[in-house]
Amino acid sequence: MSGLIEQGRYTCAIGAMQSxxxxxxxxxxxxxxxxxxxxVTGFFERATGYxxxxxxxxxxxxxxxxxxxxxxxxxxxxxxxxRVIDADLEVVLTGCTAGIVGDDVGQVVGxxxxxxxxxxxxxxxxxxxxxxxxxxxxxxxxxxQYVAPxxxxxxxxxxxxxxxxxxxxxxxxxxxxxxxxxxxxxxGLGLTVNVxxxxxSGGVAEWRTVPQxxxxxxxxxxxxxxxxxxxxxxxxxxxxxxxYLPIGxxxxxxxxxQVATFAELPPGPVEAFxxxxxxxxxxxxxxxxxFLLEFRYGLPAYYHAIHDASYVVGLARFLLHECGIVPREQxxxxxxxxxxQDGVRAALAATSPKRTIPVTFDPDAGLAQETLRPIRxxxxxxxxxxxxxxxxxxxxxxxxxxxxLPSPYRLVMTTGYLGYQGGLRLIEDVYNGVLATxx
Amino acid sequence: MGKLNxxxxxxxVREARLxxxxxxxxxxxxxxxxxxxxxxxxxxxxxxQYLGCSTAxxxxxxxxxxxxxxxxxxxxxxxxxxHEFAFTYRVNGHHRGVAQPTQRRIFSTNLTERDTIxxxxxxxxxxxxxxxxxxxxxxxxxxTTCASAIVGDDVEGVAAxAEAELGxxxxxxxxxxxxxxxxxxGFDAGYHAxxxxxxxPAAEKDPTLVNVVNFxxxxxxxxxxARLGLRPNYLTPYATVQELQExxxxxxxxxxxxxxxxxxxxxxxxxxxxxxxxxxxxxxIAQTERWWRELGALTGKAAEVERLIEEERARWLPRIEALxxxxxxxTAYVTAGASHGHALIAVLRELGLRVEGAxxxxxxxxxxxxxVEGDALQAVVQDYGDVPRYNVCNKQEFELxxxxxxxxxxxxxxxxxxxxxxxxxxxxxxxxxxxxxxGMGHQGLVNYxxxxxxxxxxxxFVKNLAxxxxxxxxxxxxxxxxxxxxxxxxxxxxx
Numbered sequence: 001m002s003g004l005i006e007q008g009r010y011t012c013a014i015g016a017m018q019s020x021x022x023x024x025x026x027x028x029x030x031x032x033x034x035x036x037x038x039x040v041t042g043f044f045e046r047a048t049g050y051x052x053x054x055x056x057x058x059x060x061x062x063x064x065x066x067x068x069x070x071x072x073x074x075x076x077x078x079x080x081x082x083r084v085i086d087a088d089l090e091v092v093l094t095g096c097t098a099g100i101v102g103d104d105v106g107q108v109v110g111x112x113x114x115x116x117x118x119x120x121x122x123x124x125x126x127x128x129x130x131x132x133x134x135x136x137x138x139x140x141x142x143x144x145q146y147v148a149p150x151x152x153x154x155x156x157x158x159x160x161x162x163x164x165x166x167x168x169x170x171x172x173x174x175x176x177x178x179x180x181x182x183x184x185x186x187x188g189l190g191l192t193v194n195v196x197x198x199x200x201s202g203g204v205a206e207w208r209t210v211p212q213x214x215x216x217x218x219x220x221x222x223x224x225x226x227x228x229x230x231x232x233x234x235x236x237x238x239x240x241x242x243x244y245l246p247i248g249x250x251x252x253x254x255x256x257x258q259v260a261t262f263a264e265l266p267p268g269p270v271e272a273f274x275x276x277x278x279x280x281x282x283x284x285x286x287x288x289x290x291f292l293l294e295f296r297y298g299l300p301a302y303y304h305a306i307h308d309a310s311y312v313v314g315l316a317r318f319l320l321h322e323c324g325i326v327p328r329e330q331x332x333x334x335x336x337x338x339x340x341q342d343g344v345r346a347a348l349a350a351t352s353p354k355r356t357i358p359v360t361f362d363p364d365a366g367l368a369q370e371t372l373r374p375i376r377x378x379x380x381x382x383x384x385x386x387x388x389x390x391x392x393x394x395x396x397x398x399x400x401x402x403x404x405l406p407s408p409y410r411l412v413m414t415t416g417y418l419g420y421q422g423g424l425r426l427i428e429d430v431y432n433g434v435l436a437t438x439x
Numbered sequence: 440m441g442k443l444n445x446x447x448x449x450x451x452v453r454e455a456r457l458x459x460x461x462x463x464x465x466x467x468x469x470x471x472x473x474x475x476x477x478x479x480x481x482x483x484x485x486x487x488q489y490l491g492c493s494t495a496x497x498x499x500x501x502x503x504x505x506x507x508x509x510x511x512x513x514x515x516x517x518x519x520x521x522h523e524f525a526f527t528y529r530v531n532g533h534h535r536g537v538a539q540p541t542q543r544r545i546f547s548t549n550l551t552e553r554d555t556i557x558x559x560x561x562x563x564x565x566x567x568x569x570x571x572x573x574x575x576x577x578x579x580x581x582x583t584t585c586a587s588a589i590v591g592d593d594v595e596g597v598a599a600x601a602e603a604e605l606g607x608x609x610x611x612x613x614x615x616x617x618x619x620x621x622x623x624x625g626f627d628a629g630y631h632a633x634x635x636x637x638x639x640p641a642a643e644k645d646p647t648l649v650n651v652v653n654f655x656x657x658x659x660x661x662x663x664x665a666r667l668g669l670r671p672n673y674l675t676p677y678a679t680v681q682e683l684q685e686x687x688x689x690x691x692x693x694x695x696x697x698x699x700x701x702x703x704x705x706x707x708x709x710x711x712x713x714x715x716x717x718x719x720x721x722x723x724i725a726q727t728e729r730w731w732r733e734l735g736a737l738t739g740k741a742a743e744v745e746r747l748i749e750e751e752r753a754r755w756l757p758r759i760e761a762l763x764x765x766x767x768x769x770t771a772y773v774t775a776g777a778s779h780g781h782a783l784i785a786v787l788r789e790l791g792l793r794v795e796g797a798x799x800x801x802x803x804x805x806x807x808x809x810x811v812e813g814d815a816l817q818a819v820v821q822d823y824g825d826v827p828r829y830n831v832c833n834k835q836e837f838e839l840x841x842x843x844x845x846x847x848x849x850x851x852x853x854x855x856x857x858x859x860x861x862x863x864x865x866x867x868x869x870x871x872x873x874x875x876x877x878g879m880g881h882q883g884l885v886n887y888x889x890x891x892x893x894x895x896x897x898x899x900f901v902k903n904l905a906x907x908x909x910x911x912x913x914x915x916x917x918x919x920x921x922x923x924x925x926x927x928x929x930x931x932x933x934x
Contacts, residue, residue, distance in 0.1 A: 003549065004547065004549055004562070004569060004570075005515055005549045006544070006545065006547075006573065007522075008518060008519060008545075010515070011515055012514040012517070013516070015519065033615075034489060034491070034492060034619075035494060035616035036489065036492070036516065037489030038489060038490070038520065039492060039495065039516055039518075039520050041520075041857075042519060043516075043519035043522070045523075048860070050909065051911040053857055053860075054860075055488065055836055055911055056488060057488055057489075058487060058489035058490070060487050060490050062620060063618060065617075076486065077485075079485075080485060080487075083916065084912060085837075085911050085912060086910075086911055086912065087911070095585070096513075096514060096584075096589070097585050097589065097617050100555060100586065100589045100590070126513070126514030126586065127514045127554065366544075387522060388542075391529070408523065408525075408526040409526075
């Protein structure tokens with residue numbers, strides 16, 4: 001995954017600045033060239049949070065720092081940040097300049113850590129990795145440098161407590177809504193849930209309870225895996241990986257049963273909860289079925305998605321079985337590492353024994369568009385992708401749903417697509433888009 | 440400043456070329472005085488928030504060229520915000536006669552760790568070839584980044600080889616972010632490359648053609664210029680590669696914002712003999728009329744210009760008077776890039792508002808043509824009097840929040856994303872007008888006056904937001920002098 005990329009759908013390692021922004025009352029401090037912050041906020045848009053956006057401190061490394069090193073400048077900016085910004089957690093993220101020059105950031109930040117400052121440092125030089133990857137680096141740095149030193153004495157295990165890791169905040173435009181639904185669902189099983197990011201988390205106080213959880217749940221095909229592996233190593237917490245986004249009735253029920261089995265929860269209350277949720281979900285679907293089956297003016301018969309692996313698999317399973325929209329060529333553009341692609345392929349192949357769903361893996365989404373451009377299928381089609389894809393959809397006369405970054409044509413606040421509730425919302429969005437083309 | 444050197448691959452950054460600064464507090468009059476006496480001093484902030492990036496500003500000069508493609512030579516993140524230009528291109532196309540705006544072709548060489556060790560030349564060559572194959576562009580532009588520059592890739596050499604192979608202009612722009620704390624240095628880098636590698640000497644002049652260096656505002660110049668028998672050649676957004684190559688055929692160049700176009704205007708004059716208007720951009724009545732008269736003199740249309748001015752006055756002055764009656768005595772604060780900040784101050788003062796202060800992103804003592812009459816801030820001070828609390832501040836939100844909390848103007852005028860938020864958090868009506876053409880000329884005062892009245896009148900939203908505002912700044916900070924962290928540099932350089 002080191003080739004050229006046209007139409008970037010994610011960003012470089014320092015984009016994990018947004019993972020910090022997603023933690024209530026945390027502030028990212030950039031030790032980077034002057035422009036990284038504006039690149040990140042320009043990519044994500046409308047994602048300022050508590051102290052991201054123009055609030056984020058930065059050393060603005062220039063010629064002087066590149067030639068002579070930027071450690072002194074970094075120390076001054078950290079000093080100032082502590083006085084100017086009221087934060088519970090500070091995360092220093094280094095960019096390419098400091099990364100290539102080789103500043104000893106750990107030594108500088110260590111001096112502040114020794115004074116008890118809740119401050120963490122992490123190497124996010126842009127050339128090292130993508131923000132999908134560095135999200136885990138940031139989380140592990142917080143766990144090691146902030147949480148671990150504040151966890152003293154023998155480890156207390158709270159049997160009902162679980163840490164959940166799912167979307168990469170802001171990279172998944174629906175991360176807030178998805179985490180909210182995950183928390184609601186797992187709470188419905190009787191668990192207490194740490195979601196760690198967003199308005200439904202308890203901020204740094206919640207982070208400090210991470211070691212107390214009995215186990216971890218990862219909802220992701222590959223990103224985030226280093227977090228739960230790290231927690232397993234450090235705290236002996238086992239983890240359950242559900243390798244795609246569970247959307248709608250079937251998949252959410254499957255997800256909940258897996259968690260319940262993994263956590264050895266009593267089946268009675270679990271099944272009762274699932275039954276209630278399914279009843280609500282399928283009542284809506286049955287009211288809608290007449291529309292789906294009879295609407296005579298045209299609904300999408302098939303779709304393509306250009307998205308990350310979690311969405312590509314999750315959408316396929318949901319749209320085929322619960323809406324009757326057939327997945328055609330799919331494009332995974334998240335930079336899934338080669339050795340993990342087979343897992344994604346298998347999950348997609350298991351969508352239905354009746355069909356093979358072609359899928360390609362390449363973050364070069366411009367190439368994906370080139371591949372897709374001449375492909376034709378009978379019937380009305382839908383394209384699910386990012387703002388980059390809107391024009392292609394128009395060109396090919398496909399319906400279009402904006403559901404990935406960058407997202408210049410769609411605002412997302414707390415909408416989620418995960419779970420029973422997310423599935424219903426996705427149905428609304430798909431068919432409202434279709435209905436909006438009439439009149 | 441002086442003569443531009445268009446023979447070197449890269450342009451000098453503004454700090455070195457123009458003696459521009461990013462830190463100052465005082466009055467506008469004192470700042471202009473310092474600049475004239477050659478005593479401008481850079482201020483240094485010991486605490487800072489992030490700035491803009493030269494590579495983005497360079498990209499801004501080339502992404503919207505109709506038939507070009509752009510390659511960012513760096514890690515993926517160095518082009519992460521470029522999709523915003525693709526959006527702009529689509530939504531503003533109808534202003535510029537581009538009815539079917541095409542997809543912007545934006546590539547990244549996606550440099551990784553391995554490339555920082557072994558170099559990224561080969562990857563750049565491959566990307567250029569592939570960008571050419573996919574896009575069929577008439578020209579390829581390369582924008583450099585911190586990583587490609589520090590690693591030391593031979594971008595100039597790779598571009599030359601690609602140009603020979605592909606048979607289209609392959610133009611490298613050296614605009615890595617760490618070189619300058621003035622992100623508009625990226626504009627200069629882009630125009631330097633265009634002037635050095637793309638624009639051709641004119642075989643013959645077109646006496647009706649006037650270059651307008653601009654962003655992507657509404658086409659106000661076509662109808663205005665038509666009254667003089669002239670027509671605008673908009674540079675560089677929505678131009679074709681060929682139109683850029685032939686911009687040397689114009690009889691004059693005008694700026695809508697000298698912060699943007701300083702370098703291109705000077706390059707067109709110095710290398711291609713296209714004279715550039717010296718007068719600062721036409722904001723406020725006095726400056727507007729100076730500007731028209733200079734354009735008239737330059738293009739042999741002096742009589743037509745006098746008629747136009749008379750007609751414009753007759754048409755707009757009564758409405759300007761009416762707006763003044765409603766706005767006189769109101770207070771305002773301005774935050775914007777340099778020239779446009781000065782323009783906004785002129786508009787506000789012309790409309791009778793009191794400008795309580797300004798946070799302007801940098802200050803150029805003069806632009807590349809070296810003309811003192813092009814100093815828009817000097818014109819503002821001379822036309823309307825001094826401006827107190829004039830702060831040169833490169834988008835440091837913490838200073839802005841602190842100042843707005845003290846000044847509490849009736850309206851905040853901003854011209855950069857993210858800056859209106861702090862007006863709104865204090866319940867101050869805040870206005871960001873994206874179209875820099877909206878305030879130009881006589882009519883511009885009416886346009887702006889109406890927008891300002893509208894913002895002041897309809898303040899329920901900001902008042903409500905203020906009641907629920909979240910403030911990440913400490914109580915300590917809000918009580919400090921806003922320039923607590925700003926100190927004069929030890930290595931003072933006088934210009």
